[in-house]
Amino acid sequence: MSNNKLTTDHHDDAPHITSYVEHFGTWISLILLTFMTVFISVFGADLNTLTVATALFIASVKALVVAYYFMHLKYDPKLYKIMMLVVMALFMVFLIMLTIDYLTR
Amino acid sequence: MNASNFVEGVDFSMYLILSISVFFLVGITVVMIYFLFRYSKKNNPVATNITHNTYLEVVWTIIPTILVLIMFWYGWTGYKPMLTAPDDAMEIDAIGQMWKWSFSYPDGKVSDSLVIPIDKPVKLNLISKDVLHSLFIPAFRVKQDVVPGKDYMMWFTGQKLGTYDILCAEYCGQLHSYMLSTVSVVEQENFDNWLVSSPDTSNDHPGLTLLKNNACLSCHTRDGSRLVGPSFKNLIGRTEIIVRDGNEEEIVVDNQYIINKIKVPSSVSVVGYPSGLMTPYGEILSDDDINNIIDYISTLK
Amino acid sequence: MTDSSVSQPNFFEVKKGLFSWIFSLDHKRIGLLYLYSVGSFFLVGAALGVLMRLELFNPGADLIEAKTYNQVFTLHGVIMIFLFIIPSIPAVFGNFFLPIMLGTDDVAFPRLNLLSWWLYVLGALFALSTLVFGDGPADTGWTFYAPYSVKTGTNVSMSVLAAFILGFSSILTGLNFIVTIHRLRAPGMGFNQMPLFAWALYATSWIQLLATPIIGITLLMIVAERMLGIGLFDPSIGGDPILYQHLFWIYSHPAVYIMALPAMGIVSEIIPTFAQRTIFGYKAIAYSSLAIAFVGYFVWGHHMFTSGMSGPAAYIFSILTFFVAIPTSIKVFNWLATMYKGSINVQVPLLYAVAFIFNFLIGGLTGLVVGALAADVHLHDTYFVVGHFHYVMFGGTGFAFFGALHYWYPKIWGKMYNKLIANIAFAILFIGFNTLYFPMLILGIKGMPRRYYDYLPEFHTLNQISTVGSWILIIGLLLMIFNLFKGYFSKQKAPANPWNGITLEWQTQSPPTLYNFDKAPELVEGGPYNYPNAMKG
Amino acid sequence: MEHSFVLPNSGHTYDAKASKLGMWLFLYTELLLFGGLFIVYMVYRSLNPDAFLMASLNLNVWMGTVNTVVLLTSSMTVAMSITAIQLGNSKLSLKLLLITVFAAVVFLVIKYFEWGAKIEHGLWPGMEHFGSLSHGEQLYFYLYFFMTGLHGLHVIVGMIFIVVVMNKIKKGSINKDKNQLLENSGLYWHLVDLIWIYLFPLFYLIH
Numbered sequence A: 001m002s003n004n005k006l007t008t009d010h011h012d013d014a015p016h017i018t019s020y021v022e023h024f025g026t027w028i029s030l031i032l033l034t035f036m037t038v039f040i041s042v043f044g045a046d047l048n049t050l051t052v053a054t055a056l057f058i059a060s061v062k063a064l065v066v067a068y069y070f071m072h073l074k075y076d077p078k079l080y081k082i083m084m085l086v087v088m089a090l091f092m093v094f095l096i097m098l099t100i101d102y103l104t105r
Numbered sequence B: 001m002n003a004s005n006f007v008e009g010v011d012f013s014m015y016l017i018l019s020i021s022v023f024f025l026v027g028i029t030v031v032m033i034y035f036l037f038r039y040s041k042k043n044n045p046v047a048t049n050i051t052h053n054t055y056l057e058v059v060w061t062i063i064p065t066i067l068v069l070i071m072f073w074y075g076w077t078g079y080k081p082m083l084t085a086p087d088d089a090m091e092i093d094a095i096g097q098m099w100k101w102s103f104s105y106p107d108g109k110v111s112d113s114l115v116i117p118i119d120k121p122v123k124l125n126l127i128s129k130d131v132l133h134s135l136f137i138p139a140f141r142v143k144q145d146v147v148p149g150k151d152y153m154m155w156f157t158g159q160k161l162g163t164y165d166i167l168c169a170e171y172c173g174q175l176h177s178y179m180l181s182t183v184s185v186v187e188q189e190n191f192d193n194w195l196v197s198s199p200d201t202s203n204d205h206p207g208l209t210l211l212k213n214n215a216c217l218s219c220h221t222r223d224g225s226r227l228v229g230p231s232f233k234n235l236i237g238r239t240e241i242i243v244r245d246g247n248e249e250e251i252v253v254d255n256q257y258i259i260n261k262i263k264v265p266s267s268v269s270v271v272g273y274p275s276g277l278m279t280p281y282g283e284i285l286s287d288d289d290i291n292n293i294i295d296y297i298s299t300l301k
Numbered sequence C: 001m002t003d004s005s006v007s008q009p010n011f012f013e014v015k016k017g018l019f020s021w022i023f024s025l026d027h028k029r030i031g032l033l034y035l036y037s038v039g040s041f042f043l044v045g046a047a048l049g050v051l052m053r054l055e056l057f058n059p060g061a062d063l064i065e066a067k068t069y070n071q072v073f074t075l076h077g078v079i080m081i082f083l084f085i086i087p088s089i090p091a092v093f094g095n096f097f098l099p100i101m102l103g104t105d106d107v108a109f110p111r112l113n114l115l116s117w118w119l120y121v122l123g124a125l126f127a128l129s130t131l132v133f134g135d136g137p138a139d140t141g142w143t144f145y146a147p148y149s150v151k152t153g154t155n156v157s158m159s160v161l162a163a164f165i166l167g168f169s170s171i172l173t174g175l176n177f178i179v180t181i182h183r184l185r186a187p188g189m190g191f192n193q194m195p196l197f198a199w200a201l202y203a204t205s206w207i208q209l210l211a212t213p214i215i216g217i218t219l220l221m222i223v224a225e226r227m228l229g230i231g232l233f234d235p236s237i238g239g240d241p242i243l244y245q246h247l248f249w250i251y252s253h254p255a256v257y258i259m260a261l262p263a264m265g266i267v268s269e270i271i272p273t274f275a276q277r278t279i280f281g282y283k284a285i286a287y288s289s290l291a292i293a294f295v296g297y298f299v300w301g302h303h304m305f306t307s308g309m310s311g312p313a314a315y316i317f318s319i320l321t322f323f324v325a326i327p328t329s330i331k332v333f334n335w336l337a338t339m340y341k342g343s344i345n346v347q348v349p350l351l352y353a354v355a356f357i358f359n360f361l362i363g364g365l366t367g368l369v370v371g372a373l374a375a376d377v378h379l380h381d382t383y384f385v386v387g388h389f390h391y392v393m394f395g396g397t398g399f400a401f402f403g404a405l406h407y408w409y410p411k412i413w414g415k416m417y418n419k420l421i422a423n424i425a426f427a428i429l430f431i432g433f434n435t436l437y438f439p440m441l442i443l444g445i446k447g448m449p450r451r452y453y454d455y456l457p458e459f460h461t462l463n464q465i466s467t468v469g470s471w472i473l474i475i476g477l478l479l480m481i482f483n484l485f486k487g488y489f490s491k492q493k494a495p496a497n498p499w500n501g502i503t504l505e506w507q508t509q510s511p512p513t514l515y516n517f518d519k520a521p522e523l524v525e526g527g528p529y530n531y532p533n534a535m536k537g
Numbered sequence D: 001m002e003h004s005f006v007l008p009n010s011g012h013t014y015d016a017k018a019s020k021l022g023m024w025l026f027l028y029t030e031l032l033l034f035g036g037l038f039i040v041y042m043v044y045r046s047l048n049p050d051a052f053l054m055a056s057l058n059l060n061v062w063m064g065t066v067n068t069v070v071l072l073t074s075s076m077t078v079a080m081s082i083t084a085i086q087l088g089n090s091k092l093s094l095k096l097l098l099i100t101v102f103a104a105v106v107f108l109v110i111k112y113f114e115w116g117a118k119i120e121h122g123l124w125p126g127m128e129h130f131g132s133l134s135h136g137e138q139l140y141f142y143l144y145f146f147m148t149g150l151h152g153l154h155v156i157v158g159m160i161f162i163v164v165v166m167n168k169i170k171k172g173s174i175n176k177d178k179n180q181l182l183e184n185s186g187l188y189w190h191l192v193d194l195i196w197i198y199l200f201p202l203f204y205l206i207h
């Protein structure tokens, strides 16, 4: 049925199956990152303004891991990566434009 | 001479763009209509497939680009001076509230209309007591929103004697279109005289003066008709249904109720009227003022 | 397929009865459901517009009270924006023709498509319920600016929820179209062989998808503040009303391109068909849609030049605003060049397309005036802006909508309207339109603010002219509608391809069969508009 | 469906890829829905940095951490359930989904206690103690309730989605060859997780 479809946007039809081990590994790394960010925030208070940056940085790494492995983005056709990138870029530009306004008021 | 120092910049950018616009509008329309006739089915039975022409396309990308950059430039240069007031500008507080402007001068004089000396930069500190307003003087080509909780300003120099309209340009509720005032540009000496003259103390009841000055009358009438809030006529002694702490109850309006209502309007709300519109006046009106108001209201029978 | 072969039952005939319509999964029926609902709301909104014009005929209070007037323009704006113009072309003609033009039998998710329509109906009910429930329709303007929208006693929550629901309806339509375009193009039809209407819808859909949620959440914040006391924009605790405006316009500016791009797509279909030659600059038109959609995201601040936004932000928004004008002007020049050396068959749809260009030029060029910082300080929130947006929305998108109606009418119903009456109606409509809105531009330059129930005496004459224009417009519009209805009941069948078009919808019978095609459609070689009867250029 | 003739590109045939593309597009709108709130958060936090810090001290970092772990674990189990079904093991897939739903419930229960504690301390808008907070702190709590509330709503929707999917697995309509719906529910669930990944540091870890 589905192989009737046009596949201009996708090349390979055999789905990639992620192994249990890989999922488990992903989970481990996410947990580690979580503890890291909590640790930095609770015990590393002297980092001051840097804490926001590190917390957000770690969160972004986590988000990337979730998207790439759990959400399978890594094995998906390029289109999905491009779309995700565009959406993120769009949102970043919103933030940047707003920052320009609020910083220069 | 222009009415204000900004007229030139604004008008230049406006009319420049309008002229370019008229040029393109007329040009494109004429060409379009010409094509409709010249290449009609009758005059040109066989069409020609022309897919593109790179040279032409580059030209008609670059020309508009240059033109819009010019437009931006004059828009900017006309706008930029509006952002910073000169240091020697005379500062006046311009207060917007539903639906009345008032202007408060440094030495305490408060007026419903703006009076300014000619050729002297004036800076208005824009204060809103409730919602968004926008102070708009078409003749001066200035406009700036008045935002509650923010202190924005606008400035200008009146350059031509005369009286001009002040309008509210940001929608602010029922009587938005009546939130009008005027600005008079006068000679310096007339201005000085005006500033020290005491407001014409007519034989108004002091309570009425207070009601007028605080814009109470833009929401409450004195003749029993309904505006935004309940009328003041026959207010004292009236039986009403109000909501207090979420419960409806029937009360008889007395002085204490009115004092409370004026100071903390959110504490009770009258059934059938929008709650939350009236702003607290506890810090604006002294107890004496409120007593004067009540005294006046009690005369409205 | 033309009617030479044994013709199959068309999609009207397969099933009958109300339920076969309101629960139909057929994209053509859903498109028509949208047409009827969108059309009805247009009339309601238009009647409100005429009511305002009547009130403004003379200064002072004549017909309605100030508060009612405020509710009327709010409802007018909400209906026209959310119930009429945003769904108009995509949901009606996009639904009906996108699959056919791509050579497929439906959109990718037919059930989701039906859900969109139901959400639309639900949202419409919410919006209109304010007439009956609570303290009447919102009186905030369609922009719902905080803090007034939080303070007023009118039924803002309901109107705002309506906009929220309608937003989701619009998102789902957009989502459906994107997937349809990615997955269901006819074999051999690459992106660059798609009709330009499909390109326009593609760009539009991305805006619907990525901008609408922002207004959704913003409006929810207003509801939360009104109902739960969660005061995110409340200035008395340091909330920032200007932040509300930012969020509102982050959606609502891109939204104006949701309104404009499909209309441009229509014009890009009509002109080559009636010029009987290939479109000039196919790629430029196709990609400029994407460019407009993309740059359009970053110019929202031009609605806020006088709001107290910072100077540097204002400069950036202003210059970006000007940059959006460039892809738009590229389109205009390409359309013009498409008429060059065509063999032009002047018919009603083409007249609407030409009127679109004229009106849209006025609208777009006045847009440039308000895009300039200095000029906008004077013109912001005046009738100049009202004139600007009616020119682009009504004169542009509205006229394109009427044009599409006349263009595809024979395909949808298999009938033809009276062409003479259609021409007369067009002429009246065009004259009425310009009489109605041109004076507004002058009023604005003279300084008359918008959302004014009452005005100063110096604005009297122009307001009267404008109101008279609205009467002319009524006549034209009623004549047009009458003519379309009459055509529907005429006995004569229209040929399957009356305009000699070559995009795929002209290959099927009129009205199309349930599954659109009963034989694989044949793509035109050398691009969708490569007219075989034209000379090589 | 009595097509006399079926187009090769028919919209009426099952198309896993279309369904996946559609799901992703929907996730983008969800991301931007929360995006609007993140914008508000960014602006108010940058305007009231100290008040946000003060207010965040009312939150229990450990509860937040536990909830993060719970959500991450549930994310892993849905991901694994997809692997299971792709390998043809519906039973295992169902079990893994059950764990996911269970984790979702745990998450909500913890959230319930957190909110309950806030309300007990009078930190709900309109309560007396709330009025005595500084403006910035009030904004913080408005945002806290609004954002975690909306997120909680998404958890509930995701749960329902997964339960529906479980039913279909039981009935066999989701199976080794046709499992896009399961994958979609997984994608949705990961999104819920993704948003929490940002909510957690933004509300709990301000120090």
Ligand code: HEA
Pocket (backbone or CB within 6 Å): B020, B024, B028, B063, B064, B065, B067, B068, C143, C256, C257, C259, C260, C302, C303, C321, C322, C324, C325, C326, C328, C329, C332, C360, C361, C363, C364, C365, C367, C368, C370, C371, C372, C376, C379, C380, C381, C385, C388, C389, C392, C393, C396, C397
């Ligand atoms: C269909 C809807 C639509 C479209 C397409 C547009 C298109 C544009 N709009 Fe408009 N606009 C609205 C709908 C629309 N607008 C609405 C509804 C409002 C008011 C909302 C409210 O407050 O209620 C508004 C308000 C509005 C404002 C805010 C005004 C104010 O409140 O102060 C501004 C300011 O910059 C603006 C600018 C523009 C510009 C630059 C374009 C450009 O995209 C136009 C580009 C087109 C052209 C330029 C014409 C073609 C060009 C040529 C033929 C070539 C020659 C050109 C050059 C030399 C460059 N618009």
Ligand code: HEA
Pocket (backbone or CB within 6 Å): C043, C044, C045, C046, C047, C049, C050, C052, C053, C073, C074, C076, C077, C078, C080, C081, C084, C085, C140, C141, C142, C143, C386, C390, C393, C394, C398, C436, C449, C450, C451, C452, C453, C470, C471, C473, C474, C477, C478
């Ligand atoms: C697609 C969008 C669209 C369309 C088509 C229109 C169409 C019309 N609008 Fe529009 N208008 C808006 C969108 C639109 N409007 C928006 C967004 C606002 C801003 C709101 C706000 O400020 O918040 C606005 C604001 C607005 C104002 C400004 C109000 C103010 O600021 O105070 C005015 C004033 O004249 C006006 C008038 C009209 C008129 C006369 C029509 C007419 O052109 C309508 C055409 C229709 C007819 C001529 C009649 C058709 C025939 C019938 C209805 C049958 C007859 C009916 C009976 C017998 C019952 N509109």
Ligand code: CUA
Pocket (backbone or CB within 6 Å): B096, B097, B098, B099, B132, B133, B134, B168, B169, B170, B171, B172, B173, B176, B177, B179
């Ligand atoms: Cu004040 Cu409008």
Ligand SMILES: [Cu+2]
Pocket (backbone or CB within 6 Å): C252, C253, C256, C299, C300, C302, C303
């Ligand atoms: Cu805009």
